[in-house]
Amino acid sequence: MWCESSDRLERRQVTRHLRSLLLLTVALVATVGIRCPAAWAWGVHNVITKAALEVVPEADHWKQLLGEGNWEGLINYSWLPDQRDEDLGSFYANDYLFIHEMPYHIGHVTLGAPNVRDAYAPYFRRALQALRTETPENACRQMGPLLHFVQDSGAPPHSLDSPYHGPMENWSSDRVLSIQGYQPRLLGQTDDSALAALTARMEEVIAFGAKTHERALPLVSAETPDRSLIEPILLEAGAECARITADLIYTLLTLGLADQPEGAVLEGRVTAPEFPLSNKHGARVALLNAPYATLATTDPNQPANEGWRGFFRFHHLPAGTYRVAVYRTAAQPRVYEDVTLTVGETKILDITLAPTNPAGNIVENPDGRFSYLQPNQPDRWRQTKGETGPAWTSQRVHLLEGHEYRCGAVLRDPEARVRFLFREVPSFKAIESVPDQVVTGGQEGLGEFTVKIDVKRAAVTLVVESAKPLTEAIERVWVVPVEAPQG
Ligand SMILES: [Zn+2]
Known part of the structure; x- marks a missing residue:
């Protein structure tokens, strides 16, 4: 069936609600800085990708190289x-979206x-890089955005x-999508030629979608639309998407997993304090003076009650001297200088991260000092407009029902204010029992308070209102789970 599992459907609805309410919230708190999509997404990505995987040539070969689970992933x-912005348990979606x-x-x-056309080239190159230098798990995740x-x-x-x-995007969802018989084609023999072919091919795909819309429009806009007539038309657009997806997967794997000149290997073990209530999360590892990054993944044989342990591996890196930065939620980032890699050799790092202050802080980059993606731009914070002027808005911090959280801020800019906006997820409604809180700069001592979450899923977003760079506006901000719920 071309349909979403109930789980998936719930998530789709969740995402929709969340997105519409996010727009509302964005308007209410007058924050800007990202462009929200003008519309919802195509509702059947899993079905399209599955149909594509069924026809990708040499599937057994790719499964063997990547692992069956990653292929299915x-x-x-x-x-x-x-x-x-979602927390997906072992990683944040943003870990692979922000490159x-x-x-x-x-x-x-x-x-x-x-618009979406601007995404093809960067994510195409990033996916190839991941296939060439990272673990299959990371590489497959990194193919997802493209x-x-x-x-x-x-x-x-x-x-x-x-x-x-x-x-127009969901009325085909109870149909079977299959492109059996389609012969996926290699888009090019080199990265550049394949990207050029993809870019050209995408204009045909976009035109096909527009044409489908035109054909379906009189039927969809009828007073009592007959879905049995509409669905087959919309399904053709789904099939076109599956064909380009199959071409793309085949091309990425052929180019990305081809033999490469021998390079250097950098691998390591990361030991970090516990990330309270979400300890399966990986740790980000980034080379600060080169365009490589990956995620250390959780050691399946995790020692119980002893923080967290994970492993990472880069392969086929160019020889050179690198600065290696490691970061995980609830830990302080750490940078290793002068890590020299030699072709044909494996360098192993044993990395230990120190706890945040206060320990167990689940705000990402809570002092704004970790900056890998863009120079002088703290990762996981974005510049926005607050109620009184410029502001910095944090990545969403996920909160769980029945838990108490200690929240606070120490400010460096006396003019600054930090707003803690508590919202229900997915509705993004304010939580009745947990009003928004403000910590101001003039305040004596620690600006700290405790909240108890009594809704199923919630999140808090921190808005630091200050005209200064984030690291000059705040010393640190925190959200720390207090204790496990009783019973
Ligand atoms: Zn989308």
Whole structure:
């Protein structure tokens, strides 16, 4: 069936609500800085990717190189851009969405600027790099954003401001999608030629989606639309998306997993304090003076009650001397200078991260000092407008029902204020029992307070209102789970 599992459906609805309410929240707190997508996403990414995987040539070979689980994982990873800012348990969606060449969220339609066309080149090159230098798990996750954006481009209502956006992308969802018999083609023999072919091919895919919209429009806009007539038309756009997805997966794997000149290996063990209530998360490892980054993943044989342990591995790196930065939520970042790599050799680092102050702080980059993606731009914070002027807005911090959290801030700029905005997820409604809190700069002592979360899923976003760079506005901010719930 071309349908979403109930789980997936719930997530789609969740994402939609969240997105519409996020827009509202954005308006209410007057924060700007990212472009919100003008429309919802194509609703069937898993179905399209699955249909594509069924026809990719040499599947057994790729499964052997990547591992069956990672191959199957592509189906889920093709949702990643619709999961922006979400905590996915062992990683944040943003870990793979934010890359050097695309360090912010982007729209999913072909309207306006920047639009989804701007995503092809950076994510294509980043996916190839991941296949060439990272673990199969990281590489497959890193392919997800590109698959998603390519599929969104071909969604019938994504190239025009359609009054029938919802039906146009979801009314095909109970059909079987299969492109059996399609022979995927290699888009090019080199990165550049393949990217050029992809870019050209995408214009055909976009035109196909627009044409599908045109064909379906009279039927969809009828007084009592007959879905049995509409679905087969929309399904053709899904098939076109599956064909380009198959071409793309085949091309990425062929180019990305081809034999390479021998390079250097950098691997290591990371030991870090516990990330309270979410201790499966990986740790980010980035080379500060080169465009390489990856995620250390959790050691399956985790010692109980002893913080966290994970491993990372880069392979086929160019020889050179690198600065290696490591960061994990609830730990302080650490930079290793002068790590020299030699072709044919494996360098092993044993990395220990210190706890945050206060320990167990689940705010990402809580002092703004970790800056990898863009120079002088703290990772996971974005510049926005607050109620009184310029502000810095944090990545969402996920909170769980029944838990108490200690929240606070120490400010460096006496004019600064920190707003803690507590919201229900996915509705993004204010939580009745937990009003927004403000910590001001003039305050004596620690600006700290405790909240108890009594809704199923919640999040807090921190808005630091200050005209200064974040590191001059705050000493640190924190959200720390107090204790496990009783019973
Ligand atoms: Zn999308």
